[in-house]
Amino acid sequence: MRQPHSLTMHTIEIDGVVLGGDAGVSNGTLTVDVIAVTALVLEDPRIAGVEIEIARPGESTRIVHCLDAVEPRTKIGEGSVFPGFLGGMETVGQGETLRLAGVSVLVASRYPQPFSGLLQAREAVVDMSGDTAVYSPFSRVANVVLALTPNPDIENDDYDDAVRRASLRTAEYLAGTAADHEPDDTTVWDFSDQDPDLPKVVYFYQLQGQGRMADTFLYGHDIHNLVPTLIHPNEVLDGAIVSGVYVYACYKNPTYLHQNNPIIWELQARHGKDMNFAGVIINRGHNYTQADKERSSHWAAKLAEFIGADGAILTAEGGGNSAIDMMLACQYMEQAGIKTTVVSSEAAGADGYDFPLFYTVPEADAIVSIGSEDEVIAMPKVERVIGGDTLLDTETPAIGPFDLKMYFHYCGTNQLGANVLVGREF
Amino acid sequence: MVRIAHYINQFFAGIGGEEKADAPFEVRDGAVGPGRAIEMALGAEGEIIQTLVCGDNSFHADAEANIEAVIASLGRSKPDLLIAGPAFNAGRYGLACGAVCAAVSERLGIPTITGLFPEAPAVDVYRSRTVMVPTGDSAAGMKGAVEVLVRTGMRLAQGEQLRPADVDGRIPMGFRRSWVTDIPVAHRATEMLLAKLRGDAFASEVALPEGAEAIPPAAAVAELSSATIALVTEGGLVPEDNPDRIESSSATKWARYPISMLERNENPSFKSIHAGYDSQWVDADPDRMVPLDALKALAAEGVIGGVHDYFYATTGTGTTVTHGERMGDEIAKQLISDGVHAVIVTST
Amino acid sequence: MIEKNGVPAALLTAMTSMAMVAGANRILSSGLIPHPAGDPTRSPDEEFVWRKGQVLKALNAVATPLEEAQIFADW
Known part of the structure; x- marks a missing residue:
């Protein structure tokens, strides 16, 4: 399959972030204009207040109520990042984009109305230092935290949209303040050349589409009616996919990690060396019936055959329900002669003695582990908490100490491979 | 200086072979038999303060009483570590080592370690209740077994956390836990896939289940x-x-x-x-x-x-x-x- | 475990493949994951009639002698 997209990505490496008045980048330090960002966020009447704080790696700082994280990006020239949310409707993945590396805009908030049932924004914690920093990849970047206060009179669904737009707009604004800065690196992402002597690898990229608070957006639209489809890796890297998944924290694939998907990053780096990056198939996870799961996974396997894939790497988002969709896709790809590797978290119980997988197929003989979601982590007392004073549900003082299940560690077992845990036999 | 107690059977205590398997439980001061090799490996780091000896048959004839005697003795001497064996592929001796270690860990909170051949009967029985290191199937492998026992045992005595079984060189205890790695997921996934595509050997990081136990359908309701x-x-x-x-x-x-x-x-x-x-x-x-x-x-x-x-x-x-x-x-x-x-x- | 104890048990679920892996014997595909015995797209009266039909299928399943686990056809 021809892959005509070419994306030029300019990277400015940020090694320090400060709050101040003189917005922009100087000597690797990003200055965030608090007044300007506050005004930008509060343009939306659904948001009653915002506190902006920086959480840096190595600080005795804890962030709570994390909803989404976004890397600052802006298009150079025509177009906008995150079309469907910002700017006009178009596709991305071509032209030029500027990114600020090492920074995330991390939005943290409670919701205005109480939740009931499964689909609710759940606690999500990041520790920036100490032994517990390994439980979130966001301990390794500087986070510009937008701690929001909702307008109490609006409904949760409406506020949900406000949260998303606040983080996306801030991310685009911050990158824009550095638009005149010379990039540290410029890389052209282009997979048009395919070496016929190398195996073709496709990436099966399953997105969570379960309902409000557990939705992923493709060009501004939820994916409930999505059948598996092809998307260019550059589109993913350039903002086509935005997260609205605010349920269990350890499983979330935030927007930042769609923009920096480690699987796509790895495959693009190896393209033309020991494999061809043959494309990306996106798929809705959490299909509601067996028939829909079968339909979707057969369809994904069929697409992988259409593009002549020899091998596939599969990732998902969420727990047991989504594991079934992914494992079925693995099964049907293998049955079509496409070799697979599956990325999975483990659920062997708090003591680790149970069988670690929710659902397996006999064909899933190559599984990469991202660690246990069932462990309980002792969280120390910290000096500073951003985002809220107490944890959701339990209302435990967020300053610590307390015990916290892995479920509530932000991207602790990230299925795109952003974190550093692996399940091992002890 | 780490203070260690050591459990052995009548054979390694020099009392005798099968004909002396009914030798009763006794406590001796200092190192006996393989305990001397252990002390050599310890150097100045530690010493064996006492050796607990029991015949293979007499241990199992009244395991409960013998374990009580071990608990009573170690409750007084309060060692930093109990080493049992190594018992290699021995059946009764291995089971005694496992039982003693499990009881001492659970009741006294003292770290314990034993050395067993991975297929020895005691491994499946006690693997989750004491640390075990793999040995050869006979005492011919004593030297290597002692080295790994001492190396891992000293880590336990010093209160260090367990690492994955293969990192520690231990027999797995039957549970899984998260561990920090510096090799990214995406790299491991791609390497595994390319190995699979080349037809090379690869190791899944999670093994698939043994087939679930089929439950015979219950009889249908007649009426x-x-x-x-x-x-x-x-x-x-x-x-x-x-x-x-x-x-x-x-x-x-x-x-x-x-x-x-x-x-x-x-x-x-x-x-x-x-x-x-x-x-x-x-x-x-x-x-x-x-x-x-x-x-x-x-x-x-x-x-x-x-x-x-x-x-x-x-x-x-x-x-x-x-x-x-x-x-x-x-x-x-x-x-x-x-x-x-x-x-x-x-x-x- | 109910079947293991000798009591026939029919399982109504949207996740039939999961039920099979988990070792259920009398499996019926029914409803959606969040409501295996419900269909909120129907009027209350129609939903009740539909549910009665699903329960009747489950009763037929517990009255059907089996040699091995089976997913009953969703007819």
């Missing part, structure tokens, strides 16, 4: 029209105040509630506390999870004999197999004692 039918759900449907405090995920509890209470569905009304699905439809109408209205109608029509007076509920999300099987077994036994003939289960 529906006289059968009592019960309703069971893992959908987390409970009175709204959740009086039995069933967990919303990783459940360890189940409860039963009168169907008359569910029919009334007010004060209290029923809600789902299950944290694994969107409960709005079930909260609006619990019959969508526990189809009581339909079953009652079929009873009234004479299709079945009757509806059992209670429905049974737990939460099936993140629930471990161990707890799931236990709860299922408990529910089944309750249903049988109540004279239920068949069950309809609903699952999300």
Whole structure:
């Protein structure tokens, strides 16, 4: 399959972030204009207040109520990042984009109305230092935290949209303040050349589409009616996919990690060396019936055959329900002669003695582990908490100490491979 | 200086072979037999303060009393570590080492370690209750076995955390835990895939299950029209105040509630506390999870004999197999004692 | 475990493949994951009739002698 997209990505490496008045980048330090960002966020009447704080790696700082994280990006020239949310409707993945590396805009908030049932924004914690920093990849970047206060009179669904737009707009604004800065690196992402002597690898990229608070957006639209489809890796890297998944924290694939998907990053780096990056198939996870799961996974396997894939790497988002969709896709790809590797978290119980997988197929003989979601982590007392004073549900003082299940560690077992845990036999 | 107690059998104590297997439990000061090799390996780091000796037959003839004697002795001497064996592939000796180590770890909180051939009978029995290092199958491998025992034992004595079994050079204890790696997931996944494509060997990081135990189907109900039918759900449907405090995920509890209470569905009304699905439809109408209205109608029509007076509920999300099987077994036994003939289960 | 104890049990679920892996014997595909015995797209009366039909299928399943686990056809 021809892959005509070419994306030029300019990277400015940020090694320090400060709050101040003189917005922009100087000597690797990003200055965030608090007044300007506050005004930008509060343009939306659904948001009653915002506190902006920086959480840096190595600080005795804890962030709570994390909803989404976004890397600052802006298009150079025509177009906008995150079309469907910002700017006009178009596709991305071509032209030029500027990114600020090492920074995330991390939005943290409670919701205005109480939740009931499964689909609710759940606690999500990041520790920036100490032994517990390994439980979130966001301990390794500087986070510009937008701690929001909702307008109490609006409904949760409406506020949900406000949260998303606040983080996306801030991310685009911050990158824009550095638009005149010379990039540290410029890389052209282009997979048009395919070496016929190398195996073709496709990436099966399953997105969570379960309902409000557990939705992923493709060009501004939820994916409930999505059948598996092809998307260019550059589109993913350039903002086509935005997260609205605010349920269990350890499983979330935030927007930042769609923009920096480690699987796509790895495959693009190896393209033309020991494999061809043959494309990306996106798929809705959490299909509601067996028939829909079968339909979707057969369809994904069929697409992988259409593009002549020899091998596939599969990732998902969420727990047991989504594991079934992914494992079925693995099964049907293998049955079509496409070799697979599956990325999975483990659920062997708090003591680790149970069988670690929710659902397996006999064909899933190559599984990469991202660690246990069932462990309980002792969280120390910290000096500073951003985002809220107490944890959701339990209302435990967020300053610590307390015990916290892995479920509530932000991207602790990230299925795109952003974190550093692996399940091992002890 | 780490203070170590050492457990050995009559053979390694120099008392004698099989003909002396009834030698009684005794405690000697200092190192005996392989304990001297252990002390050599320890150098100035530690010493063996006492050696516990028991004949293989006499240990098992009254294991309980011998273990009590070990506990009493070590309770007084308070060593930093107990080393047992190594017992290699020995049956009775290995089991004694395992039993002694398990009891000392669990009752005195003293770290314990033994050395066994990986296929020795004691491995499966005691692997989760004491640290074990692999040895050869006979005493010919004593030197290497002592080195690895001492190296890992000293880490335990100094209070260091366990590392993955292969990193520590231990026999796996049967549980899994997260570990920090510096090799990214994407790199491991790609390497594994390319190895698979080349036809090279690769190692999955999680092994697939052995085939699940097939449960033979229960005999069918002979006469529906006289059968009592019960309703069971893992959908987390409970009175709204959740009086039995069933967990919303990783459940360890189940409860039963009168169907008359569910029919009334007010004060209290029923809600789902299950944290694994969107409960709005079930909260609006619990019959969508526990189809009581339909079953009652079929009873009234004479299709079945009757509806059992209670429905049974737990939460099936993140629930471990161990707890799931236990709860299922408990529910089944309750249903049988109540004279239920068949069950309809609903699952999300 | 209910079947293991000798009591026939029919399982209504949207996740039939999961039920098979988990070792259930009398499996019926029913409803959606969040409401295996419900169909909120129907009117209340129609939904009740539909549910009665699903329960009747489950009763037929517990009255059907089996050699091994089976997913009953969703007819």
